[in-house]
């Protein structure tokens with residue numbers, strides 16, 4: 001499981017795979033910030049989830 005913390009609002013998105021993480025994060029940035037985040041940015045910001 002990997003996760004991304006939104007730099008704009010601190011929301012956490014997560015996914016088991018790169019695709020899942022990208023979809024969850026993009027859905028958040030579109031909904032909350034009207035921002036279509038590039039896949040590379042999501043993967044560059046991804047960290048291992050420890051929970």
Ligand SMILES: [Zn+2]
Nearest residue numbers: 006008009011
């Ligand atoms: Zn956000």
